[in-house]
Amino acid sequence: MDANREGRDGPPGDEPVLLVHGYGDTGHSPWWRTLADHFYDSGYTRDAVETLSLGWLPGTTVGSPERYARRIGRAVERLRDRHDSRVDVVAHSMGGLGVRWYVEREDGAPNVHDLVTLGTPHQGTALARAGSWTPGGRAMLPGSDFLRTLNGRRLPRAVNYTAVWSEDDEAVLPGHRARLPFTASNVRNVRVRGPGHIGLVTSHDVFDSYAETL
Incomplete structure (x- = not known):
């Protein structure tokens, strides 16, 4: 968010927004x-x-986040070109892992300004065992090769990260595994109570918790 926007009319952010769904959605x-x-x-x-x-x-939609990262990247770049602007991304569940792979492993950081993840299992989820027959399920297992690679180096400073996680998330178990495992000035973890996994997408209170960061 541009601090100079305080008191101005219009949306909280200056950039276009891409919304990205998650596993099976x-x-x-x-x-x-x-x-x-x-x-x-x-x-x-x-x-x-x-x-x-x-x-x-x-x-x-149960493929690997790494596979989906290419399509996410193309969507980001189309939106960037259409608006001549970097893009903000709000991603749910496994979608956040795909966006991170694009940003952090496929040189997408110059195209993304803010990334908000909602219930994204940055540290895996025990529930992924139920989907371990799929590439996406295996990627979300705690300690998976995918997650070790993704979390194995610092986040790019050019992107502002906000990870929203819920104590009542029934898909990311336990809920705090949706926290980003990094401490940096461009990383913000936001805990909420009440919304479940889909509620993180629909709740207006959750929206308010991150909208002003965009």
Whole structure:
């Protein structure tokens, strides 16, 4: 967020926003329209908020975050070119891991200004064992090769990170595993109570907890 925006009209942030879903989900699920409406209500124009869908059918988007990172990157770069601006990304669940891979391992940092993750298992989740037959499930296992690689070096300073996690998240177990395991001036972990995994996307209170950082 630009500190000089205080007292000005318009949305909290100056950059367009890409919304990214997670494991087994699609951008066509109704909760993504709810989140987009939060952005519109706060002053964003409709052409400044884009929802990415990595598949059409729920339950089919179970590939590796590394694989999805390429498609996320293309969406970020299209939005960047259309608005001639860096992009803010709000990503849910495994979607946050795909965005991080693009930003941190595929040189996407110059294209992203703020990254907000909602219930993203940055440190894995015990529930991933139920999906360990899929590449995405294996990537989210605590201590997986994917997570060790992703968390094995410092985050780029050019990107501002906010990780929102819920004590009542029924998919990231325990909930604090959705914290970013880094201490830096550009990293912020936000704990909330009440919303479950999908509620992190739809809750207006959760939206308010990160909107002013954009």
